[in-house]
Amino acid sequence: MFRYLPLVLKNCWRNKRRTVLTVISIGISMCLLGVMIAMFHAFYLSDPAPAQALRLVTRNRVSFTVFIPRGYQVKMEHVPGVRLVTVANYFGGIYKDDRDPKNQFARFGVEPEKLFRVFGEFRIPDNQRLTFEHDRTGCVVGRDLADLFHFQVGDRIHLTGNIFPGNYEFTIRGIFDSPRSSQLMYFNEEYVEQMQSEGFRGNVIMYYTLIDDPAHSARVARDIDALFANSTAQTKTETSQAFAVAFLAQLGNVKMFLIGISAAVMFTILLVSANTMAMSVRERVREVGILKTLGFTPASILGMILGEACAISIAGGVIGYLISTLLMQGVAKSPFGPYLSVHAFDSPVAIACVLTAAAIGVMSSLIPAMGASRTSIVEALRSTD
Amino acid sequence: MSIPFAYNLRNLVVRKTTTIMTALGIGLTVAVLLAILALVNGLHSTLSVSGDPRHVLVLRKGSDTELVSVFTRTQFQDLKFKPGIATGRDGQPLASMEVVTIMILESPGAESANFTVRGLDPAGIEMRRNVHLAGGRWFQRGQREVVVGKSVADRFPSAQIGKKVHFGRGDWTVVGVFDASGGAQASEVWGDVFQVSSDLQRVDYVSSCLVDAADAVSAQALVTSLNDDQRLEVKAMLEKDYYDEQTGSAKPIEYTGLIVAIIMAVGSCFAAMNTMYAAVARRAREIGTLRVLGFSKGSILTSFLAESAALSALGGLAGCLLALPLNGVSTAIGNRTYSETTFAFHVTPSIMLTGILFAVVLGSVGGFFPARMAARKQILTALREG
Numbered sequence: 001m002f003r004y005l006p007l008v009l010k011n012c013w014r015n016k017r018r019t020v021l022t023v024i025s026i027g028i029s030m031c032l033l034g035v036m037i038a039m040f041h042a043f044y045l046s047d048p049a050p051a052q053a054l055r056l057v058t059r060n061r062v063s064f065t066v067f068i069p070r071g072y073q074v075k076m077e078h079v080p081g082v083r084l085v086t087v088a089n090y091f092g093g094i095y096k097d098d099r100d101p102k103n104q105f106a107r108f109g110v111e112p113e114k115l116f117r118v119f120g121e122f123r124i125p126d127n128q129r130l131t132f133e134h135d136r137t138g139c140v141v142g143r144d145l146a147d148l149f150h151f152q153v154g155d156r157i158h159l160t161g162n163i164f165p166g167n168y169e170f171t172i173r174g175i176f177d178s179p180r181s182s183q184l185m186y187f188n189e190e191y192v193e194q195m196q197s198e199g200f201r202g203n204v205i206m207y208y209t210l211i212d213d214p215a216h217s218a219r220v221a222r223d224i225d226a227l228f229a230n231s232t233a234q235t236k237t238e239t240s241q242a243f244a245v246a247f248l249a250q251l252g253n254v255k256m257f258l259i260g261i262s263a264a265v266m267f268t269i270l271l272v273s274a275n276t277m278a279m280s281v282r283e284r285v286r287e288v289g290i291l292k293t294l295g296f297t298p299a300s301i302l303g304m305i306l307g308e309a310c311a312i313s314i315a316g317g318v319i320g321y322l323i324s325t326l327l328m329q330g331v332a333k334s335p336f337g338p339y340l341s342v343h344a345f346d347s348p349v350a351i352a353c354v355l356t357a358a359a360i361g362v363m364s365s366l367i368p369a370m371g372a373s374r375t376s377i378v379e380a381l382r383s384t385d
Numbered sequence: 386m387s388i389p390f391a392y393n394l395r396n397l398v399v400r401k402t403t404t405i406m407t408a409l410g411i412g413l414t415v416a417v418l419l420a421i422l423a424l425v426n427g428l429h430s431t432l433s434v435s436g437d438p439r440h441v442l443v444l445r446k447g448s449d450t451e452l453v454s455v456f457t458r459t460q461f462q463d464l465k466f467k468p469g470i471a472t473g474r475d476g477q478p479l480a481s482m483e484v485v486t487i488m489i490l491e492s493p494g495a496e497s498a499n500f501t502v503r504g505l506d507p508a509g510i511e512m513r514r515n516v517h518l519a520g521g522r523w524f525q526r527g528q529r530e531v532v533v534g535k536s537v538a539d540r541f542p543s544a545q546i547g548k549k550v551h552f553g554r555g556d557w558t559v560v561g562v563f564d565a566s567g568g569a570q571a572s573e574v575w576g577d578v579f580q581v582s583s584d585l586q587r588v589d590y591v592s593s594c595l596v597d598a599a600d601a602v603s604a605q606a607l608v609t610s611l612n613d614d615q616r617l618e619v620k621a622m623l624e625k626d627y628y629d630e631q632t633g634s635a636k637p638i639e640y641t642g643l644i645v646a647i648i649m650a651v652g653s654c655f656a657a658m659n660t661m662y663a664a665v666a667r668r669a670r671e672i673g674t675l676r677v678l679g680f681s682k683g684s685i686l687t688s689f690l691a692e693s694a695a696l697s698a699l700g701g702l703a704g705c706l707l708a709l710p711l712n713g714v715s716t717a718i719g720n721r722t723y724s725e726t727t728f729a730f731h732v733t734p735s736i737m738l739t740g741i742l743f744a745v746v747l748g749s750v751g752g753f754f755p756a757r758m759a760a761r762k763q764i765l766t767a768l769r770e771g
């Protein structure tokens with residue numbers, strides 16, 4: 001089979017322009033498919049990073065826009081396997097001009113002394129952490145957010161609350177580094193709590209729970225939810241990754257969207273590749289006749305043409321995958337970045353892309369290849385086109 | 386003199402396999418674009434009939450959705466007698482105190498979904514003129530009864546008249562179904578404001594207030610006077626503007642879809658280029674002959690460009706045909722309060738025209754270089770080729 005490889009490659013290159021155009025066309029479509037596969041992988045298939053696997057998110061079962069009582073925290077701390085529970089109040093709020101998406105970075109009210117224990121992967125100088133813990137109106141921001149707005153320690157950030165009404169002024173006490181995108185701001189939830197009128201205190205949006213072993217996550221989540229199964233505010237506890245997917249799902253049916261677009265893209269690639277192969281086989285009927293007189297069997301001719309199609313679509317697939325990794329780096333830097341586990345190189349994604357490309361190559365050339373391998377020598381030699 | 390267009394059409398017919406495959410490739414690209422446009426258009430048309438230009442929505446200052454807004458009973462009493470509010474059948478001002486929360490509906494075999502629950506005054510039903518009872522009856526004051534929107538009833542077999550749904554502290558009996566003439570209210574569940582708010586333990590703090598002005602002009606005046614009222618401390622806006630703003634919830638899908646369509650278009654553009662290069666290469670002798678007959682370089686260029694445009698217009702038509710079955714298919718999207726709004730894809734003639742134009746532009750770009758190559762061929766070499 002590999003004996004014919006040089007001939008297959010030479011055949012690919014006989015019409016350079018057509019091959020280049022086909023490879024570009026397939027490459028561009030494949031880069032979309034690569035992004036879709038990578039997203040699907042990140043959302044539904046990949047294992048969370050070790051630090052993320054230790055974190056559970058508890059929210060109201062109905063929606064995270066409905067509060068849960070503050071009293072739950074103590075009960076949750078007593079569930080076996082739980083190390084630490086912290087309030088995490090998604091703040092929403094308005095920073096400067098809200099219409100600029102840049103200003104809509106995520107901000108959470110948390111318990112400062114627990115933040116860097118729950119998020120063990122965050123790195124912050126000890127003195128900054130301590131000043132943050134001791135300043136009720138202090139806040140810490142992620143490195144990416146600090147770079148975006150040129151924030152420095154000591155700067156002030158003014159926010160207007162919408163979920164938690166009021167005008168707040170925070171002083172930046174520290175800047176932390178995170179292995180993921182860090183367009184994030186954390187501050188003391190107690191400051192926000194005390195700004196609320198009496199009837200509106202005691203509300204929590206989410207709890208972050210740090211557990212002792214990733215293997216226990218399913219059991220701990222079940223135990224926490226079981227605690228409140230008969231109360232009015234039932235909870236839903238899931239890993240932070242599952243929570244991120246649930247958050248996205250609020251925007252629409254993400255799974256359907258990914259699958260629908262992938263199908264359309266794959267079918268397009270199939271058509272492009274089939275078209276090229278049909279053209280190139282049509283030009284070569286006579287040549288196939290000569291190969292056959294020289295003793296090439298129908299099977300080897302079939303293999304050669306299939307191989308040619310595979311070579312072209314794999315080339316497109318590899319280029320497409322490389323472009324898609326660049327695009328995924330953009331996704332990792334987006335506001336959703338902090339919640340996704342997107343890696344620069346995901347071998348399952350790369351393998352899926354190349355295999356898809358190869359499969360498309362075979363499928364697209366099957367009909368012309370079978371036709372060519374079946375034509376009789378006389379008929380093929382008689383062909384003038 | 387220009388080459389007759391029929392020449393190009395016949396060429397497309399003769400090479401039908403290539404034509405069909407290229408056109409289908411372009412068609413799929415167009416179909417993706419159309420699906421996104423139809424989705425946005427469908428959401429837009431649902432939201433645009435949801436807001437009545439005479440309605441004014443009043444929220445707490447600083448809130449931008451009903452869900453996070455807090456509105457006190459005292460504020461309601463003060464607001465009710467503001468000038469400019471229309472009077473209802475019972476002679477009372479048409480102002481409805483409303484409380485909004487979210488419920489989760491589950492049914493075996495289907496994904497669960499969140500819906501907005503709204504507790505409202507009878508005035509609230511009277512002033513929403515697009516809402517009509519489609520079956521059963523309205524809820525009664527003081528009863529744990531709800532009336533569900535048509536989209537909710539259609540999607541969930543558990544939300545039918547006579548059955549019970551669960552939210553807050555217990556079960557509620559479904560006593561009716563209402564239709565909202567295409568508005569987003571059809572994705573809501575309505576009950577008595579006192580029952581719902583006491584169930585939520587927020588009797589004194591409801592969510593918002595909806596008032597009906599005598600006409601659109603006085604609605605605008607009412608918005609201004611409410612926003613200027615220092616004592617009330619509320620944020621008033623036209624209900625229409627509130628719903629219009631919510632089209633923003635489709636933005637992430639819209640942008641992603643458009644980027645996908647554009648990237649696919651670049652891919653299809655190269656595919657069209659490939660097909661046209663092949664067409665030019667195969668017809669070198671014909672091109673030479675045409676030049677000998679006296680057709681100018683310019684007319685060769687236009688002829689091949691026209692062929693490419695025709696090919697892609699065919700693709701555009703295929704795309705329309707592929708997208709057309711989507712018309713009327715209902716889908717749901719999360720709204721700003723993270724519950725669902727059900728709406729239908731809306732494939733309109735203008736959207737289809739956009740799709741075809743998009744295809745023609747794509748095809749013309751892809752066809753330009755092959756057409757230029759055809760036009761630049763030397764007569765003698767062209768005649769000798771092939």
